[in-house]
Every structure is written in C-alpha cells, then in structure tokens.
Amino acid sequence: MKKRVLMAMSGGIDSTVAAMLLQEQGYELVGVTYRTFDTISRGCMEKEKGCCSVDSLFEAQRMADDLGFEHHILDIRQEFKETVIHNFIDEYLHGRTPNPCVICNSTIKWGKLLETADEFGCNAIATGHYARIGRQNERYFLQKGVDEAKDQTYFLWKLSQENLARTLFPLGELTKPEVRAIALKHGYEKLSKKSESQEICFIPDNDYRVFLNQQVDDFQGKYGPGDFVDTQGNILGRHKGFPNYTIGQRKGLGIALGHPMFVVAIHPEENKVVLGTKEELQGQSCYVSDINLMKYARIPEGLTVTAKIRYRNAGRQASLFHEGDKLRVVFQETVDSITPGQSAVFYEGQDVVGGGIID
Template identity: 45%
Template sequence: MNTFNKKVLLGMSGGVDSTAAAVVLQQKGYEVIGVTFVQTSFEEMETAIGDARKAARVLGIEHYVLDLRKEFNEEIIQYFHSEYDRGRTPNPCVKCNQVVKYKKFLEEADRLGAWYISSGQYAKIVSENGRYLIKKAENKYKDQSYYLYNLKEKDLERILMPLGDIKDKEEARQIVKDIDLDFSQKKDSQEICFISDNDHVGFLEQYINPQKKLGNFVDTKGRILGKHKGIHKYTVGQRKGLGIALGSPRYVVKIDAIDNSVVLGVEKDLYAETCTLEEYNIVYDDYKIEEKPLMCKIRYSAREAEASIKRDGQRLVVNFTEPVKSLAPGQSMVFYDGDVLVGGGIINIDV
C-alpha cells in the first residue's frame, strides 16, 4: 500500500456529523470512501443506511455497508449486560471504539487500499515535533476525545478527525445544509446506539433474570433499609427512582453483586479521594505519568479533577487533589495533560 495516498475510509452513520466530516475531507483534497457499520439489525438501521447512501450520492463517493452484528454482539452486547450483572456501570461506546470500530476501520481500510481512516467524532489528532497527539476539540461542549483513550500513538498517523476545528454543532449543520441534504437538522443519535427506545432496563432483562437480582437496600453499616427491584436498575450516585422513603435524601453509594445489596448513604458518602484503574492504556509509550498531576474526567460528562497517578503492577492508582463525587466502578476515567489526552482506564474502587 502507498502510505502517502489520500484515500480515507470514513465511518458514515447517516447523521450530520459524519456527513459534515465527509464534506470537510473532500474540501481538503482527500478521496473519501464511506462505510456504514451495521451493529444491530438492517431493519433498525434502515434510515441511517439510507441517509448515508444519500449523502454519498450527493458527494459522488463510494459507500459500503459492513455487517458487524456478530462482532458487536460478542464484544459489546455481552460486555454490557455482564457488567451490569456484576453490579458495575459499563461504557459501551469506549469499548466499541477499542475492540470494534477502530479495529475494523483499519482492517477495512487495508482491504480497500486506503491509508487513512476517519469519523465524525469531535476531537483532534495533530502532528507536533515529529509525533502525533490526541487533543480536545475546539467545540468543548461536544469534545469526544474521552472515547479515544485506548488508541496508541503508532496508529494516530492514519487517523483523521476533520471536525476537531469546528467550533459548534450549527457549523456542522450548515456544512450539510450547503450541499442541499434534507437532514441537516437531524437530531443527534441516542447515547446507546443499540437501545433504540432508551429503555436500558428492558434491554438488560432480555439477558438478566430480574428475579435473581432482587435484594436489600442497606445503609453504610450494613443495616437493612428495605427491598429494591434489582441491582441492574441502579448506579452509583443515583438519587431519584429508588422507590424508598427514608425522610431525607439518600444516594446509591455502592452496589454489591455478591449478595445483591444496594448501599444507600448521604451525599458526603459519595465522595472519594482515591481509586484504581484496571485495563488501562497510556497513548504514548514514553509518557511519564508520575512526573506531575494530570486533569482527570471520571465520566464523559464530568468536570475535570486534578489527580496524581502512579503505576502499581497491572493497574494505576489515582489520588485526587480534592475528593470527587460518584466514582462508578466500570466507567472509564481518562486523564489529560493540558489539552492532550494521555490515557485512561476502567474505574475500580478497591485500592
């Protein structure tokens, strides 16, 4: 393969962002090839595939549909419900980027003779001083660098992020509107792509027997407070929808899958000063994470918090400068050096 060719394989979901990415790439002189991944069923993705094809026709680019239902079921769906089965809160988008999307992107790009791969995600990959870095997008509200922490620097030279410099969503909509596509005002897709009705409990109960997840609400000293409706219905930090009245606000502070208990506490019980990260990745092999504090996000929507990080065997130990609220086992925590994404891992509370 000619590593200097300007062919780029672009993931096209039929939405505004991936369509805008295709336009920007064309404007920069790349030969764009669109591919739509089928993760659930062709019926559920009929509109997405149709809109992606429509965009490809307007832009005069090739478009392929790739059936990834088998891989998606084995790697993402099973991971999703098994994590809830363990009393944890998974992040399927991070997992999908790691083991399905970018892996298959590169394999398919190689097959088609394309050097680059791309998506409509809001992040930057930049070349500075002879190396490649993942940086936050200009649009801080939409920045999706959080989801990219499992990439390695050696792969970054093949990845293009054309929306990294776009400052707001309306700019992306205008790009799509300018090529006369009728879905420029299309809403963003739901957070979990394989749960079309956003009923994640109903989805989980296709795989988890809810009767086997029943148990007790207990306080932080282990005293029984009442019965709950199944550990898969709760997550750390939850206050609403608990179905129990205790006279003052209570929050889920821990879920124990061994005895199916849901531990409730007051707000101060949600704060923690430390945690560990398992299955972690450092994007840059030579980065020394112990040299200085880094800014961490304990979930996609969280504010950044300063922490010191050190290696401890097969895990990282994270010590926060100030206590953080609602650390949820199973969620991804990522860390930044300024605007540069350094790495991340899966939160585990036990230190």
C-alpha cells in the same frame, strides 16, 4: 495520486460534513457503514440520532451517492454482539456501570475500520468525531476538539498508536454551529437542522433494565430482590435486584427514608445495594486498570492531570501513581460518584495523556 481514505459514514451531519471537507482537500473517499444491531435505534451516546439504526444505513448510502463516492454496508452484528453487548451485560451483572461507546470505538469502529481500509486499499480512515490528533516524541495522542461542548476524546481514549497514526478528524478544528453552516451551504438544509441523541444505540428507549431483562435468561429469577443497607450494614428495605442500580442514583429507588439517599456501593456477591448521604457518595481516590497510554510511553510518577470520570464532567485536578499494572488516581478535592466500570480519562491541557477503567 490522490490519498485514498475510508470514511466512516453514520448518515448524520457530522460524518457527511467530514466527507465534504476531505473531498475539498483532494482526498479520494470510500464510504463504509456498519450494520451492528437489529433494532430501530434513536442514536449513539456520542453520535447523531440514528447512527446505528437500519434507516441510517440507507441514509449514509444516499449521502455517499450525493457526494459521488463509493459506499459499502458491512454486516458486523455478530462481532458487535460478542464484544460490545457481551461486555455491557457482563458489567451490569457484576455490579458495574459500563460505557459501551468506549468499547465500540476501540474494538468495532477502529478495529474493523483499519481492517476494512486495508481491504479497500485506503491509506487512512476518517470519522466525524470532534477531536484532534497531536504528535510528540514519536507518539500520537488525542487532543480535545475546538468545540469543548462537543469534544469526544473521552470516548476515544482506548485508541492505539496505530489507530491514531492512520486517523483523520476533519471536524476537530470546527464548532458544531460551523458544521451545521457547512451542511446548509452545500444545500443540505434538513441535515443542518438534524437533532441529536444521548442514548445508547442498541437501547432506543434508553432503559438498560428492559434490555437486560430481554437479553439475560431468567434475569428476574437470577438477579432478584435483595436488601438495601446503609454504610454501617443496617437493613433499610428491599431492592429489585442489584443490576437495576448505578452508583450515584437517587431517583427510582422505591424507598422513602425521609431524606435524600444515594446508591454509594453495589455488592453483587451479597445482592446488596448500599445507600448513603451525599457526603458518603464522595471520594478522593480510585484505582484504574486496563490502561491505555497516549502522550507518554510511561506516565511520570505523581503526574498532575485533569481527570474526567464521566463524559459530561469538566474534570478535576488529580495526581497519578503507579501500583502494579494499575494507576492510583488521587484527586485534590473530593468528587461525587466514582463509578466502577466507567472510564477515567487524563488530560494535560488539551492533550489526552491516557485513560483506563475505574475498579
């Protein structure tokens, strides 16, 4: 009897090639694509262009038809709004910078995928992410995809042991050029050349400020102008409202001080945005909460890891220390732009130890 797998289809090259590979391995597939948001999107932060758009729903369905397996479109717009979008807005309104793909993967994609897999009698779920899964001491953990340039483990650190136990990543051992070659070999020339986007799926113009203005009642009235201050508290000028700024921002500040200045802190309760020099933007430690552990049931005290604090970041050597229900991350060297709300993900070589949200 063939093993039945629920294949998450985006309509893009990655999920389509993943489906092809699973079929060649003898799996029986059931395709599913979620309708999450009412906009013509141009992509997800870590996915192919159009992964969450209305157009992509029909493209995914067409691909499933071409490959000969059943496909379902499920409407989860309300759940998406109550989790991903609510978190996205709430974080900015508290002076933090969220990562919606992390929330979406754990609560929407995997949360709904497992539920849907059970409904359709599927043993496992599969996606087109560039990641691998390891197992040690009866624990599952993520491992980086072979293609380091496409590795997506940073966005997947919140996946649970149950999630990982039932997940297949057919592209984990492949590079992007190899995936494109497979699509071309199967006769999908247009798909093999499909471009990618780094944008958030529900913000097609990549301007979160416009989105906040549209979604938050009286946004400009409630979150209006305030003071730019330096690290000593001296007033430097006026800003347009603290949610319009993120840690590390240099461009678009609307203030000229004669030398480069960066956003180094945001104080929402005082409606103040702190500007500082490149040196003042740097830090050597941070606290991380909302921890999810993968490789270990408990992180050994003082464990040395490579810590990534943003996706396009090679990571820096750091040590981890327990402090209550949080972890203190101490870097061996100073790092730029430690940003509250962003994810910190910890690696031992190729293995994901775990991750959390920067406080």
